[in-house]
Amino acid sequence: MGNMSNKQVANGNTLHINMKQSQALKENPNVHRKSDEFGGKSPCQVAQLALAAPEEDTFDLIIRFVRVSTADEISRVCDVSGLPVQAKNEAILEFHNGNLDRCASILTEAAKQKQRESTRELSGDAGGKRMIKSDHGTYLRAYDGEWKVDLMRGNPDAWEHWYVEDWGCKVVFKAIHSPGRFLRALSCGNVDLVPTHPNGCPELLWKPFKNPDGTWSFLSTYGTWLSGHENGSVCCQWECKSWEKFNLPWW
Incomplete structure (x- = not known):
């Protein structure tokens, strides 16, 4: 899959599962060890992604995780996913009570509420005027004469200015240039700019996830994470590690 296989710095903790792996967990909830079927991932890691980017089937994944887990494992997943302590304690109490x-309902609702709050925080004040700063100290740059993006070193200028707009618990990234153009994720893992309006174009929609360290990660419609590489390239990756975490200073 091209740059989808690029090596990453592995100090992050949010992991992606694809639809096949998700279905496998639903069909076999008793799998409690890492296996090839889950790409080397455990049910804890599967639950972590489900809580990071809740969908309609999040409850189904979480209840199966809860059925094969201990209270300590549930607690660790809550901590890594950044869920509120109160929700974690209530969920564990219900777990101990059988x-x-x-x-699972408490965990699922807490994850959805966190996502709603993340979206409001990201796109609300100042019209969502943000720069997107990578783990390498570089800034996401939108070219004016070309339909491409990369990461720029040095002091950010106009081309590094973005409007982050709320689209119903998801966000779109609109470049400062006119006419409007938006950041798009492609199924091959590439990222580019298009003038297409976000209506009816899920490739332009990103799910925001606020990490426990205060950085942000963004999940594409393909289940891949926006990634900024050390060489200045921008793509999407299957796992969320340090290169998939961004700071969002105002401009």
């Missing part, structure tokens, strides 16, 4: 469905 109310597994209630435990």
Whole structure:
């Protein structure tokens, strides 16, 4: 898959599962060890992604995780996913009382609420005027004469200015140039700019996730994460590690 296989610095903790792996967990909830079927990932890691980017099937994934997990494992997943302490404690209490469905419901709703709050925080004040700063100290740059992006070193200028707009618990990244152009994720893992309006174009929509360290990560419609590489290239990756975490200073 081209640059999808590029090596990354592995100090992050959010992991992606694809639809096949998600379905496998649903069909076999008793798998409690890492296996090739899950790409080397455990149910804890699967649950972590589900809580990071909740979907309609998040409860189904979480209840199966809860059924094969211990209270300590649930607690660790909550901490890594940045869920509120109160929600974690309530879920674990229900777990100890044998109310597994209630435990999963609390975790699922807490994840959805966190995502709603993340979206509002990211796109609300100052019209969502943000720069997108990578782990390498470089800034996401939108070219004016070309439909491409990369990472720029040095002091940011106009081409590094973006409007982050709320699109119903997701966000779009609009470059400062006129006419409007938006950041797009492609199925091959590439990222580019297009003039297409976000209506009816899911490739332009990104799910924001605020990491426990205060950085942000963005999940594409393909289940891949926006990634800024040390060489200045921008793409999408299957795992969320340090290169998939961004700071978002105002401009």
